[in-house]
Amino acid sequence: MQDRFYFGTNTKMFKTAAETVDYLHRLEELTRGIPPERAQRFVIPSYTSLGPARAELDRAGSGILLGAQNMGWEERGQYTGEISPLMLREAGARLVMVGHSERRHTFRETDAEEEKKVRCALDHGFRVLLCVGEQLEDRRYGTGDEVLRVQLKIGLHQVRPEEADRVWVAYEPVWAIGVNGIPADEGYAGEKHRMLRGTMVELFGEAGSRVPLLYGGSVNPENAVALSRCKEIDGLFIGRSAWDAERFADIMRAVLASAA
Numbered sequence: 001m002q003d004r005f006y007f008g009t010n011t012k013m014f015k016t017a018a019e020t021v022d023y024l025h026r027l028e029e030l031t032r033g034i035p036p037e038r039a040q041r042f043v044i045p046s047y048t049s050l051g052p053a054r055a056e057l058d059r060a061g062s063g064i065l066l067g068a069q070n071m072g073w074e075e076r077g078q079y080t081g082e083i084s085p086l087m088l089r090e091a092g093a094r095l096v097m098v099g100h101s102e103r104r105h106t107f108r109e110t111d112a113e114e115e116k117k118v119r120c121a122l123d124h125g126f127r128v129l130l131c132v133g134e135q136l137e138d139r140r141y142g143t144g145d146e147v148l149r150v151q152l153k154i155g156l157h158q159v160r161p162e163e164a165d166r167v168w169v170a171y172e173p174v175w176a177i178g179v180n181g182i183p184a185d186e187g188y189a190g191e192k193h194r195m196l197r198g199t200m201v202e203l204f205g206e207a208g209s210r211v212p213l214l215y216g217g218s219v220n221p222e223n224a225v226a227l228s229r230c231k232e233i234d235g236l237f238i239g240r241s242a243w244d245a246e247r248f249a250d251i252m253r254a255v256l257a258s259a260a
């Protein structure tokens with residue numbers, strides 16, 4: 001765990017704009033006392049929530065970082081249904097998530113596409129949260145490390161070491177995510193994070209040792225503290241257990257109290 005712990009949520013295709021604003025209002029109210037040097041909070045809502053969410057965060061003077069769930073790799077063009085970096089910036093996003101498991105596996109995105117998105121997001125001044133994760137069959141065949149290394153090496157192929165401070169990585173084993181997910185235990189997650197850290201250092205030298213590595217996949221109030229105690233885990237990236245502001249705030253408080 002680094003001195004500053006990361007707490008984030010992706011609300012996926014849940015929460016309308018109005019629901020997102022209510023949620024952010026409550027989350028800010030509950031967590032604004034947490035010193036920014038101890039915790040970086042971030043929320044990644046639906047595209048249509050971004051504008052109203054930006055307005056709410058600015059009104060509250062909140063330090064919650066606002067992110068987008070995906071992004072096309074061109075500023076404009078014949079890409080029906082895509083969203084461009086210019087649109088996301090205008091709507092108020094400061095962070096772009098790339099390569100979430102559901103993008104890779106439900107929408108068949110490739111590592112080469114994630115590479116282009118990462119490059120484009122950095123070119124437009126965003127922070128990037130690159131998600132990586134192995135599938136159950138990789139775990140069964142013992143090929144998880146290879147898969148994760150390929151996802152990192154291709155996804156980050158065009159990132160220069162001096163840009164690494166704008167990159168965050170979320171490790172989310174595919175089998176751990178969502179309603180049917182089985183959370184990774186801290187031993188397994190810690191081992192994978194050590195391997196990921198080694199790869200980041202291999203890619204970016206000293207700068208790679210500072211890239212925040214977040215764990216995601218069925219994080220909940222019961223396992224959050226144990227996961228956060230892993231030296232190699234710098235943050236928690238949470239779905240369902242963070243969509244209620246009280247529950248998310250309780251997780252933050254418990255993790256920070258255990259680190260104090």
Ligand SMILES: O=C[C@H](O)COP(=O)(O)O
Nearest residue numbers: 010177178217218239240
């Ligand atoms: O983006 C978040 C992850 O997919 C984790 O979701 P989950 O905590 O509901 O398993």
